[in-house]
Amino acid sequence: MLTIANVLVVVALAQICFATIKLQEHFEWNILDFDYADENTKIRDLITGKYKPENSLPVGIEIWKDKFFVTVPRWKEGIPSTLNYVQLNSLVKNPSLIPYPDLKSNELGNCKEGLSTVYRIHADKCDRLWVLDTGTYGIAETMQSVCPYAINIFDLKTNTKIRRYEFRPEDTNQNTFIANILVDMEGSCDDAYAYFSDELGYGLIVYSYKQNKSWRFTHSYFMPDPLKGDFNIDGLNFQWGEEGIFGMTLSPKTVAGDRLIYFSPLASHREFVVSNKVLQNSSKVSNSYKDFYPLNERIHGHVTGKIMDEDGIQFMSFIDKNAIGCWNSKYVYDNKNIDIVDKDDVGLIFPCDLKIDKYRNLWVISDRMSNFLVASLNYKEVNFRVYFAPIDVLLKDTVCEKKKYMKLNDHFEPFGGEKFVFQHYGTGNLLF
Ligand SMILES: *[C@@H]1O[C@H](CO)[C@@H](O)[C@H](O)[C@H]1NC(C)=O
Numbered sequence: 064m065l066t067i068a069n070v071l072v073v074v075a076l077a078q079i080c081f082a083t084i085k086l087q088e089h090f091e092w093n094i095l096d097f098d099y100a101d102e103n104t105k106i107r108d109l110i111t112g113k114y115k116p117e118n119s120l121p122v123g124i125e126i127w128k129d130k131f132f133v134t135v136p137r138w139k140e141g142i143p144s145t146l147n148y149v150q151l152n153s154l155v156k157n158p159s160l161i162p163y164p165d166l167k168s169n170e171l172g173n174c175k176e177g178l179s180t181v182y183r184i185h186a187d188k189c190d191r192l193w194v195l196d197t198g199t200y201g202i203a204e205t206m207q208s209v210c211p212y213a214i215n216i217f218d219l220k221t222n223t224k225i226r227r228y229e230f231r232p233e234d235t236n237q238n239t240f241i242a243n244i245l246v247d248m249e250g251s252c253d254d255a256y257a258y259f260s261d262e263l264g265y266g267l268i269v270y271s272y273k274q275n276k277s278w279r280f281t282h283s284y285f286m287p288d289p290l291k292g293d294f295n296i297d298g299l300n301f302q303w304g305e306e307g308i309f310g311m312t313l314s315p316k317t318v319a320g321d322r323l324i325y326f327s328p329l330a331s332h333r334e335f336v337v338s339n340k341v342l343q344n345s346s347k348v349s350n351s352y353k354d355f356y357p358l359n360e361r362i363h364g365h366v367t368g369k370i371m372d373e374d375g376i377q378f379m380s381f382i383d384k385n386a387i388g389c390w391n392s393k394y395v396y397d398n399k400n401i402d403i404v405d406k407d408d409v410g411l412i413f414p415c416d417l418k419i420d421k422y423r424n425l426w427v428i429s430d431r432m433s434n435f436l437v438a439s440l441n442y443k444e445v446n447f448r449v450y451f452a453p454i455d456v457l458l459k460d461t462v463c464e465k466k467k468y469m470k471l472n473d474h475f476e477p478f479g480g481e482k483f484v485f486q487h488y489g490t491g492n493l494l495f
């Protein structure tokens with residue numbers, strides 16, 4: 064006989080089945096709220112519609128000391144601030160977003176002093192925050208460019224902007240849409256490069272901090288796969304067939320002394336790779352077709368955000384699977400070497416951005432972006448979640464765990480491309 068107690072147990076078990084096992088929830092919001100220094104201004108803005116909490120979607124995250132950054136693109140009206148943070152050790156799970164460095168510096172359409180729309184951001188080892196302002200307001204048909212694309216770099220120790228660099232007109236085109244950034248630093252703080260993937264204009268823009276200059280690569284590998292534009296996420300079917308180069312990761316140094324940039328178009332199941340020495344050489348722009356290499360296709364489908372740790376483990380969001388995946392880049396990019404580290408059909412709907420903190424925790428934000436854009440969100444439920452887990456915990460019992468490969472005769476298989484194999488596997492040793 065089914066007693067109430069039995070029913071409760073069954074319900075509890077059902078809940079456990081779809082919860083993340085390894086990732087621990089740190090923040091959760093039904094709807095975002097912004098911290099106004101002055102409550103009267105907030106009430107006035109709510110009444111006038113200058114502030115519309117239901118229009119805010121968190122997209123990018125970063126961790127620096129006790130600050131947890133959250134970016135909110137101005138896709139719709141009523142977003143007070145695009146670059147924000149909350150206290151990492153906040154006493155509540157749904158803290159209000161605090162504009163960074165302040166509200167004034169987030170003014171829409173104030174090209175020199177403000178920020179219009181920011182997606183993903185990066186805090187480097189020199190305590191600088193790299194922020195690309197797309198200068199846009201709206202999305203798709205409603206998108207207007209109110210300012211040029213510009214890199215803004217903040218000194219996190221003083222909360223001041225130390226550099227602003229506008230992209231050259233040749234760096235973008237009429238389709239340009241850049242939501243991703245990768246920072247590559249060698250030794251000194253000056254010796255830094257940033258790479259920006261132009262998702263809809265199909266380009267890769269490189270910025271040299273030392274030279275204060277930018278240049279743009281184009282390549283057919285930046286384009287979407289025309290057969291991979293159909294998406295099914297959380298019961299919604301939609302087509303994002305135009306989505307090109309999106310997520311990028313940076314490898315540790317190889318035996319050849321360079322680092323590898325792995326990238327993948329969003330409407331594609333394939334991964335590609337190029338050496339950072341190619342991207343850093345501006346005279347390669349028009350003559351580097353064969354320096355880019357295709358790797359295999361993955362069975363887990365589309366990937367948006369991804370990141371690589373210091374051991375060359377790539378973590379990526381499998382948006383079709385409500386899951387986070389891993390690949391140990393010491394081994395061929397092949398399905399037998401790619402695995403799922405955690406999955407949750409409620410909590411991980413559209414994992415949007417991933418970051419690694421200095422304690423080797425992986426952080427993930429999931430935001431139901433496809434529901435927000437294609438349908439709508441129900442603000443009576445939790446919509447936005449931030450999770451974290453130590454990398455070693457995530458890798459446990461997956462094929463990405465290192466010890467599984469320590470068997471003597473488990474010979475590794477380098478990925479495709481003769482010249483690439485020659486350059487990076489010449490010694491027959493492992494990559495790093
Ligand atoms: C970098 O270049 C931009 C224009 O291209 C200029 O406005 C800015 O002052 C330069 N910054 C530095 C630090 O040289």
Ligand SMILES: *[C@@H]1O[C@H](CO)[C@@H](O)[C@H](O)[C@H]1NC(C)=O
Nearest residue numbers: 340343344345346347348350
């Ligand atoms: C940059 O690329 C050009 C053209 O391929 C090459 O001649 C040159 O040696 C490269 N420079 C560096 C620093 O690698």
